[in-house]
Amino acid sequence: MWVLLSLFVIGLLLMTQKTNAEIIGCNIVDTVDLSSAQKLSNESYLYEGLLIPADLTAEYDIRPDSQEKVTRHLRGCVCKERTCVRFCCPRNQIMKNGVCSNMTDTELNALDLSLNITLDNGSLVKRKIKNDLMVQWDLPMSCETTKMFYLDNREKSYKYTVFENGTLLRHFDMVTLSKWEYCLQPHFFGDGNIQIVSHSCLAPQIGQTIVTIISMICLLLTISVYLMGQRNLVGKCLICYMVCLFMGYLFLLFDLWKISQGFCMTAGFLGYFFIMAAFLWLSVISRELYINSNTNSFLAQFLRTNHRFLTRNIYVWSVALAFTGVTYLANEIVEDEEWNPRVGSGGQCWINTQDWSAMVYFYGPMLLIVVFNTIMFILTVIFVVKARSEYLKRKQKPLEGLYNFTLFLRFFILMGLSWSFEIISYLARANPFWIDLFRVTDYINLSQGIIIFVGLVLKRTTLQHFKKRSEKRQALQNMIQLENMNLDQ
Template sequence: MRILLESFVAALLLIIQTTNAHSFDDIAVSFCCPREQVIKNGECTDMTTAELNELHYSVNVTRHNGSLVKKFLVQQWATSMSCETAKMMYMDNQTKLYGYKLFEDGTLLRLWDNVEMSQWEYCIQPQLVKDGSIRIVPHICKPSKTGQTAVMIVSMTCLVLTISVYLLVRKLRTLVGKCFICYMACLFLAYLFLLFDLWGISKDFCKTAGFLGYFFVLAAFCWLNALSLNLYNKLRGTPSKHRFSVYNIFAWGCAALLTGATFLANRFVKINDLNPRVGEDGNCWINCQDWSGMLYLYGPILLIVELNVFLFIMTVIHIRMKRNVENNRKEDLEPIMGGSVSILRIFTIMGISWIFEVGSYLVQGNKYWEDVFLAADYFNWSQGTIIFVLFVLNGSTLRLLKKSFTGESEIPEKKTKNYQRI
């Protein structure tokens, strides 16, 4: 009797489950592989009978009023994705970084950048996730890394060449030249950690790589401040003794303080939108999908750029004042004016590229403007190449480089246009 009762209860539960299942609506989707397969390590693999029995082909769908409803997946067409499964990434609402919303009309919203995707731009498939379970999730093609990688490697190579030239040529190892070398070294290391993150090389030391990359980005901008301060101090006649040591304390110290503050925020701030979230969900960089990006990255950079602009304007004002003094000849101001032009070149490279970077951050979710600002991203990644062209491939530096290799005697200082180079 007990066995019959248990059988009756099991059959009743099965009927209820089946009835509830069929009460769900259907949603037409495209599967990445045959329906009975799962994606493991980028490949479509047959599931076992046990895995198939445990899997429910249903997903949460967002209605127009914002409520959620569970719908069964039905394949009514086959979509050919523009990439192979090995080059796909999956979205998962159980992570903070790669969440999504699937709507009744089949469109999908990527929550990390608010980009809406049509039914032809994604596919759905069971996926073996990191915790060992199998979940039905959307898949999209990973962005291509080739273009960014090639541009950044060329840029980093140019930075190494420019640093080598400035170390090799004695007349370029001035106070300004030393500051310029430190700036380029920071830029090189920032690119290096960005490449590590891009290719997943830093996944074993994700947080460390993220904070180091952040430190060197801020340090590069602080060294720009040092260049501005040096030009301003030179114009005012401030003694240059120990000035490079002061600039080192200023640049490395400010970058360290900002990095330390971000580290503490990453550890103790509980509000999601105000936490930089470095090293979370596989992201080894500051989360730039909400206001934390402006608070910890773009905000400090904008403040530093504004300070650079202020110092440069003050320098120009002092140059004009000195011009009006009778005992200041044009020849006495040429090195300072030339130095202003050289530093203005660096400001233009860094300032414009990062203004566009901030613009790219502000238009997230707008597909048209994201495509427009992609050109700005390539400009940002090419800074080392631009620096090499402006500061090495010019007549003044090439002549000095030639003299260093050939051992020719240098042109007397009074005949050399120092203002053509840093």
């Protein structure tokens, strides 16, 4: 009895081992399908001129990218014997406009491509695809090829490094991709050239999308509140700022989810226009705070003009339009890639923010406006602090306007600092540590609508104001009902 039970357990273990067979020290991503390979007498296999020992083979019944069951087939760990590269399309196919298609005989004969590989010792070598590298054709991607974006290594902004272990370093954001996260493929360009380029899936921007949508909803709520209550100049300017910020977020959301691909360049310039207008409205608000808080100073008198809201509108929209016009002309005329804003290039419907050209067309104007806002904020803070101390010395209650100025200052200083971090992160973009650190500021900038709503709407005075309006409305309704009842009697 015990002998039979032991034999049954041993048989079950052997069957389990065979079912879940794996090559020791080899990940399934480093294997290829050997179903069509030549089997030799010593149990080894010959695959595309490479001899694969028997101990580097095993049968698998799962897909390489998941635990989904498939027909049992033999795989070999070729990447232990030779450097592997993963191709996006099946064998003898080329990619055109995100679609894998069969190559013609002419294209096949002309296809003698090479790839620069960085070895483990740091040296750079050029390897021939046909002779020196092992191409993996059957590893599925986690998305459709039409939903991939590619990096054209001929452009400085989209350089990347392929390492001997199969990982890829993307230079523009210093992100390292594993073999699961990218693939290479000969790509047919419109000028007739065929180049090997890196393709990777568009990562879903779930976190940024959620924050952006919530921020946009908060902006709409705040705009509604200020349209009902705030009629002073600063309130009107704040509404214009929030409208521009909302539109900028909208086009950014379109870009995140590739909704604007059909009108990519138009969406890029519209988004740029509204973001620049938002910055200009922020400078107008900072100036108005200073003028209102310190009416007797020479600078305040110099900055004050008649028809103030009209002149502020003319200033903001004309300057934002001028910035957009200059950027558009540079995008069409400038031939030097490093100084071209490249709006709508590289699959992004936005201005290119990876090169030094961004400092000229985007971050440079942003920096000037942030510096101006900082000066105005500092001057206003100095006056508010002095005024409050004077009222306290006289044992008088500070004017309500001073509380409003203080509240506005808190949030506009916060917003100015967040945009400053955006500039700093751009300057430090080559350092992976700073890239990860300043990634938090991206979410802060996207959540400005939430910050404005919490700070300017969800405050005690605003809530009391709406409570009083609700009570008056209820009292009026009760009075009308009472009069109707008296008339009925």
